[in-house]
Amino acid sequence: MPVELKEIEQAISGITRRFDRAYWLKCYKERRFTDELWQAMADAGLLGAGIPEEYGGVGGGLTETVAVMDGLSKAGLAPLYLVITGLSRAAILKHGTEEQKQRYIPPTVTGEEKFxxxxxxxxxxxxxxxxxxxxxxxxxxxxxxxxxxxxxxxxxxxxxxxxxxxxxxxxxxxxxxxxxxxxxxxxxxxxxxxxxxxxxxxxxxxxxxxxxxxxxxxxxxxxxxxxKGVRVLFDALNPERLLVAAMSLGIGDFALQKAVEYANTRAPFDEPIGSYQALQHPMAYAKAHLEASRLMLYRAAQVYDAGSVAGAESNMAKLLCTEAATEACEIALQTHGGYGFDLDYDVVSLWSIARIMEVAPINNQMVLNFLGEKVLGLSKSYGRFRG
Ligand SMILES: Cc1cc2nc3c(=O)[nH]c(=O)nc-3n(C[C@H](O)[C@H](O)[C@H](O)COP(=O)(O)OP(=O)(O)OC[C@H]3O[C@@H](n4cnc5c(N)ncnc54)[C@H](O)[C@@H]3O)c2cc1C
The missing domain is CATH 2.40.110.10 (Butyryl-CoA Dehydrogenase, subunit A, domain 2)
Structure with a gap:
């Protein structure tokens, strides 16, 4: 029986009870990989989400992998490696030989090997x-x-x-x-x-x-x-876009939550700064944009799982989710005033992730180029010489 979203939620709760943002930041400061978290993800079956059972996975599709990424990132544990693993496995599962699938996929599910x-x-x-x-x-x-x-x-x-x-x-x-x-x-x-x-x-x-x-x-x-690698590449890029979108959204949620907590307590004029509309309305907008983008994200994953390449949906989701995440991090920075820029407050650090995801793995300008050209049918806007 393929894994269900409810089971993924439960597994994520188990992980977030054991690992928190402080652990994640400690790994960053020590410049080491989150080995313990990765192994716990493997043990909980989360590295097998979206992987067919015959290759050691728990079944499901991209929707389930996206849910893992979204859930962990919301708790501040953004597993960038899951983006890379997800895209590499998508390429091998779709275009690899049976021998390659048997050899390379199962060890990524158990956490023994990474791509x-x-x-x-x-x-x-x-x-x-x-x-x-x-x-x-x-x-x-x-x-x-x-x-x-x-x-x-x-x-x-x-x-x-x-x-x-x-x-x-x-x-x-x-x-x-x-x-x-x-x-x-x-x-x-x-x-x-x-x-x-x-x-x-x-x-x-x-x-x-x-x-x-x-x-x-x-x-x-x-x-x-x-x-003929272009076909392999293109089939892996949309899953990558959706995983990046999910990671960004989760980080946006985490930042907004932090902003709300801070705004409810910080009171330089003896009333919480969160009562000022100058902060409250941008926070409300950020929340609405995060949730609307999340709908696009899961819609794109469902379209992909139904057998389409989901190019239009994946690009729209990548654009909207990364922008919504940056918006949430921006208001979190504003809310924290000068402290937002103190790395120890862990706000500008969230912004750095969200903002980079507008540039990598694909910049949002290229996403807009795709939507303009392939979805709307407008002329190609770049590479007129030999791009
Ligand atoms: C944190 C991080 C992690 C990364 N991880 C990986 C990884 O694991 N593997 C990997 O292979 N790569 C990775 N990358 C690389 C990433 O995919 C590239 O940085 C990205 O594709 C952009 O390439 P570039 O930086 O050379 O930008 P350039 O190609 O020099 O573009 C610069 C800017 O020009 C604009 N631009 C470029 N072309 C167009 C166009 N046609 N139309 C409109 N505007 C345009 C965009 O605004 C773009 O941001 C990572 C990058 C970062 C920052």
Whole structure:
């Protein structure tokens, strides 16, 4: 029997009774992964939400994974790694061979193995088609991969990297969507080097520059077909958008709750600042926008689970949820006055997560481009030369 949302709620309550925001921040300060939380999620079956039972999961679909992300983030435990894991598993489940599914999915459910995801490059940025990391077929049942990836979250704690590379260089393809491929790469393979970045996101998962120098990967680790990776990629991107949307929303809720508590007690003029409409109305707006965005989020997940790619819905949900989260964090900052900027008050730290999610993994301008072009039927607004 597939897991039900009620059971997910109960499992999340069990987790949030054991782990709180202080634990999460402690991990961030110690610059270490939330190992205990991750294992507890695995033990409670939460890492198996949305994964078919034959691969060790508890069944359900993206709706259930989104509910896990939403519920934990609302408690301030935002598991960024679940976004990366979710997107990597979506790619493997949809396009992997049976052997790949049997080998790689179950250990992610038990928490024994984790995937990070590497597509972004310094010279390509938002234009992922322009990546230069190259995977050369050696003709001996392996590929040799060379190139550089940037901003790779959690690369230090991953067992595997789901890597997007070019099997044909950008300069040699007629259609820029051709020539890509995804590989499952052993994160500890010879030729891989990590350099940490100093990104201002208060989150236990850190970002890295990852260099690949002739990294040898067995051909059986190719997910999908050589040169046809764009399909694999596109099928994983909408789940990623929805997981990011859920994480943002949860953080928005958490920040708003904090703002309300503070506004009910802080009283420089001897009456609680929450009684002033200048603060109360923006808080009320933020609440309404969070809840409206949540409806879009679950609607998009349901459309996806019903078998559609849910491109329009996922992009709308990503846009609305990330903006609603930033709005909630903004009013939380305003409410806290100067203290909001004291990192120890943990408000600007929430804002940093919400605001970054408007830029990564896909910036909201690209989301608007998609909606303008693909949903409304307007002309493409960028990349007129060879974008
Ligand atoms: C905290 C964090 C974690 C990340 N984790 C990962 C990860 O795990 N794996 C991974 O591969 N990557 C990761 N990234 C990278 C992230 O996906 C990229 O930063 C993002 O895709 C944008 O690329 P860029 O920063 O090069 O921006 P650019 O491409 O340089 O764009 C800069 C800005 O220009 C505007 N812009 C760009 N193109 C357009 C356009 N066509 N139309 C309108 N406006 C446009 C946007 O406002 C955009 O923000 C992470 C980034 C951050 C900050």
């Amino acid at each position: 990070c995801f590497a597509i972004t490059e310094p010279n390509a940025g938002t234009n992922s088609f322009k990546i230069q990391t190259i995977a050369k077929d050696t003709g001996k049942g392996t590929y040799k991969i060379s190139g550089q990836k940037i901003f790779i979250s959690g690369a230090d704690v991953a067992e595997w990297i789901l890597l997007v590379a070019r099997t044909t260089p950008y300069s040699q393809v007629k259609d820029r969507r051709e020539g890509l491929a995804l590989f499952i790469v052993d994160a500890k393979a010879p030729g891989i080097e990590l350099n940490p970045l100093n990104v201002a996101m208060v989150c236990p998962e850190r970002q890295f520059i990852v260099n690949f120098d002739e990294v040898e990967v067995p051909a059986e680790n190719l997910v999908g077909e050589k040169d």
